[in-house]
Amino acid sequence: MTDEIVENLKRAIIRYDTKEAEIWAKKVVQEKLDPLRAAKAITETIRQIGEHYGQGELFLPELVGAAEAMQRAMPIIEEEIKKRGEKRETLGRIILGTVYGDIHSIGKNMVATLLIAAGFEVKDLGVNVPPEKFVAAVQDYQPDILGMSALLSTTAPEQRRVIRILKEKSLRDKVRIMVGGAAITEKFAQDIGADAYEATAPGAVELAGKLISD
Amino acid sequence: MAMRGFKLNTQPLQLLTQEQVEAIHQGTLKVLSETGIRIEHQEALELLSEHGCQVDFQKKQVRIPEYLVENCLSKVPSTFLVKARDPKNDLKIGGNTVYFTTFPGMRIVDLDTWKSRPATKKENADAVRVLDALENLHKILCYTPYFEVEGVPPVMAISESVAAKIRNSTKFQLTGYGRHCELFNIKMARATGCEIMGQCCASPPLTYYEDAIESAFRFVKAGLPLHISTGDIFGGTAPVTLAGALVITNAELIAIVVLTQLIKSGTRLVVADFVFPQNMRTGSPAFGGIECSLHHVAFNQIWRGKYGIPTNIASVGLSSSKKIDFQCGYEKTSLALLAALSGANLIQLHGGVHGEITYHPVQSILDDDIAGMIGHFIEGFEVNEETLALDLIKQVGPVPGYYLNKEHTRKWWRKEQFLPQVADRLTYPEWLKKGQKDALVLARERMEKILATHHPVPLSPEQDKAIDEILKEARRYYQQKELI
Numbered sequence: 182m183t184d185e186i187v188e189n190l191k192r193a194i195i196r197y198d199t200k201e202a203e204i205w206a207k208k209v210v211q212e213k214l215d216p217l218r219a220a221k222a223i224t225e226t227i228r229q230i231g232e233h234y235g236q237g238e239l240f241l242p243e244l245v246g247a248a249e250a251m252q253r254a255m256p257i258i259e260e261e262i263k264k265r266g267e268k269r270e271t272l273g274r275i276i277l278g279t280v281y282g283d284i285h286s287i288g289k290n291m292v293a294t295l296l297i298a299a300g301f302e303v304k305d306l307g308v309n310v311p312p313e314k315f316v317a318a319v320q321d322y323q324p325d326i327l328g329m330s331a332l333l334s335t336t337a338p339e340q341r342r343v344i345r346i347l348k349e350k351s352l353r354d355k356v357r358i359m360v361g362g363a364a365i366t367e368k369f370a371q372d373i374g375a376d377a378y379e380a381t382a383p384g385a386v387e388l389a390g391k392l393i394s395d
Numbered sequence: 396m397a398m399r400g401f402k403l404n405t406q407p408l409q410l411l412t413q414e415q416v417e418a419i420h421q422g423t424l425k426v427l428s429e430t431g432i433r434i435e436h437q438e439a440l441e442l443l444s445e446h447g448c449q450v451d452f453q454k455k456q457v458r459i460p461e462y463l464v465e466n467c468l469s470k471v472p473s474t475f476l477v478k479a480r481d482p483k484n485d486l487k488i489g490g491n492t493v494y495f496t497t498f499p500g501m502r503i504v505d506l507d508t509w510k511s512r513p514a515t516k517k518e519n520a521d522a523v524r525v526l527d528a529l530e531n532l533h534k535i536l537c538y539t540p541y542f543e544v545e546g547v548p549p550v551m552a553i554s555e556s557v558a559a560k561i562r563n564s565t566k567f568q569l570t571g572y573g574r575h576c577e578l579f580n581i582k583m584a585r586a587t588g589c590e591i592m593g594q595c596c597a598s599p600p601l602t603y604y605e606d607a608i609e610s611a612f613r614f615v616k617a618g619l620p621l622h623i624s625t626g627d628i629f630g631g632t633a634p635v636t637l638a639g640a641l642v643i644t645n646a647e648l649i650a651i652v653v654l655t656q657l658i659k660s661g662t663r664l665v666v667a668d669f670v671f672p673q674n675m676r677t678g679s680p681a682f683g684g685i686e687c688s689l690h691h692v693a694f695n696q697i698w699r700g701k702y703g704i705p706t707n708i709a710s711v712g713l714s715s716s717k718k719i720d721f722q723c724g725y726e727k728t729s730l731a732l733l734a735a736l737s738g739a740n741l742i743q744l745h746g747g748v749h750g751e752i753t754y755h756p757v758q759s760i761l762d763d764d765i766a767g768m769i770g771h772f773i774e775g776f777e778v779n780e781e782t783l784a785l786d787l788i789k790q791v792g793p794v795p796g797y798y799l800n801k802e803h804t805r806k807w808w809r810k811e812q813f814l815p816q817v818a819d820r821l822t823y824p825e826w827l828k829k830g831q832k833d834a835l836v837l838a839r840e841r842m843e844k845i846l847a848t849h850h851p852v853p854l855s856p857e858q859d860k861a862i863d864e865i866l867k868e869a870r871r872y873y874q875q876k877e878l879i
């Protein structure tokens with residue numbers, strides 16, 4: 182029975198079926214199965230799908246589908262983990278958003294998807310995100326990494342503003358900051374005091390791993 | 396007298412049946428009246444509400460009723476004149492006229508390493524000067540073409556770009572918007588006695604942010620024409636199916652048609668089709684994808700054909716290739732040709748290389764030949780007594796009859812044949828002797844020649860000073876806002 186429920190949960194993710202994913206996640210809780218084990222199965226499944234994407238066998242619609250099925254199941258499992266006073270091992274928690282004044286979403290979404298598929302916990306704040314909202318999210322979610330996207334050189338300075346406010350509130354040391362987007366360069370990232378810059382989404386996954394293990 | 400451009404002298408290419416056009420139109424009306432559009436602009440919401448739209452002021456969502464859509468669509472002029480700095484460069488947009496315009500790029504691409512970097516001010520001005528010289532380029536788009544220019548603070552990019560275009564060309568121009576730069580751009584046009592076209596761009600799906608709507612208000616209130624555009628990506632920010640994507644594009648554009656006609660009835664509009672399939676591997680728009688053309692051709696049929704509103708086919712002038720190469724050439728040519736055949740009024744072809752990231756004047760020179768070829772084709776040819784040449788055929792007879800030495804040939808050949816400026820058309824032995832040059836090399840040579848010899852009519856000293864003053868004013872404005 183135990184195996185069957187977890188297998189069904191995995192299958193729901195492989196089939197991009199958000200409804201089934203939710204149903205089987207709830208079953209895990211109802212049947213009092215080990216939530217840590219279920220969480221691990223989910224992450225491993227999504228990581229496999231991510232690998233297939235990396236090898237060119239699957240494409241973005243599939244990857245996003247699996248990520249969404251996973252995101253439907255995971256909070257249910259996580260709540261149970263919390264209830265039991267246990268803790269799930271994730272690769273790390275990341276907050277992402279496109280800076281204030283900029284509505285470009287595609288690159289940021291791409292980065293979010295690949296991070297999720299790699300096993301990170303991602304909170305996406307959306308586009309046109311005011312600096313205060315980034316700062317509040319850092320305070321509330323205590324992420325390992327804050328990722329900011331900017332495609333316009335006119336709004337790239339918003340990234341600097343966010344970092345300035347984080348410093349003012351003594352939060353800068355609590356979070357690693359990575360930046361990207363068409364308008365951003367390595368040099369700009371250094372100038373504004375970000376920890377790292379990356380120009381591609383797969384690179385962002387590697388970078389996030391490195392920033393956390395450093 | 397406006398620039399002639401090219402004339403599409405045949406029935407436009409159509410992909411859709413009348414029923415299919417109607418299905419897309421009805422679908423659009425349903426989306427507008429049921430789902431609605433999010434518009435983050437208080438004045439716009441109030442105006443739309445006053446005119447019978449159902450507005451949720453909290454969600455900033457506007458549902459637009461069918462009668463208002465039909466009413467506003469009918470108010471947009473189907474042809475209109477816009478004034479350039481030099482009256483011979485005025486444009487008469489609409490009808491069967493096809494004009495070519497530019498596609499910008501953020502940076503300049505190096506022709507040897509194919510890497511990009513910000514342009515210098517001189518390179519920026521030179522790129523405009525080349526455009527001024529090209530005979531098949533009728534209008535210059537926003538940015539100059541570069542967005543990143545050394546020594547230009549980002550907030551000044553668009554206004555500096557307007558100035559560079561006014562100074563280095565007498566052709567008509569479109570401008571971008573954002574951070575209130577429209578205020579200064581309109582002033583510069585006024586100070587130099589020309590019109591300028593504004594822009595308002597959706598943030599798909601079904602959303603307009605404040606800066607875009609503010610730009611629309613400013614241009615419409617100033618009595619200037621407006622270019623409205625979307626940016627839908629099939630499978631990303633729009634349905635992956637072309638029919639669904641057309642509904643989204645339509646709904647987004649119609650919302651602004653309604654808004655602008657309510658602000659000022661009869662406002663001159665160009666609707667732009669800027670759409671791509673999503674590249675399902677990289678997540679980027681698939682620049683140069685032939686699916687763009689499926690959308691463009693249907694778009695022309697719906698907008699120019701059914702609604703009678705001039706179209707600008709935008710997603711033509713940029714390639715997925717990083718180089719000026721075979722792929723870049725076939726992608727741009729295929730998309731441009733299909734746009735022209737299906738009745739586009741404006742086609743954004745010149746200069747763009749990769750994905751709105753890079754631009755080069757050499758590319759604009761190559762594209763000018765593509766534009767010339769396409770223009771020559773869509774004009775077709777005359778069939779009359781003289782061109783049928785029956786008398787001549789009788790006179791020349793079979794071999795050793797010959798046409799090269801005939802008056803008829805001298806009279807007609809330049810009209811009947813298109814002469815590309817930089818294509819390699821030498822015989823093989825001549826090509827060997829003359830340095831084995833290809834089109835890219837020839838285009839580089841033409842660029843050098845244009846830069847050495849072409850000097851656009853300069854502004855008067857007073858006008859030049861006025862531009863300087865307006866740029867200074869803009870800089871002060873942004874300094875006060877701590878954006879510089």
Ligand code: B12
Binds near residue numbers: 632751
């Ligand atoms: C599609 C597009 C749009 C669409 C956006 C749709 C949407 N929902 O996102 C529309 C049409 C709406 C649009 C509007 C505008 N755009 Co636009 N747009 C583009 C375009 C063509 C592609 C962007 C894209 O999606 N790329 C694909 C993704 C996958 O790439 P990416 O975003 O760069 O992200 C990758 C990396 O950068 C990185 N990355 C991204 N974010 C992050 C974050 C982190 C933390 C990390 C580590 C990595 C990372 O990983 C991603 C995946 O590989 C670019 C040109 C270009 N090729 O970049 C112009 C471009 C970005 N736009 C530009 C401009 C100017 C505008 C407008 C201001 C136009 C105007 N009004 O005048 C408006 C913006 C309004 C606003 N307030 O934001 C300019 C910006 C120039 C500059 N240096 O400032 C560009 C570069 C074009 C140009 N001519 O120069 N645009």
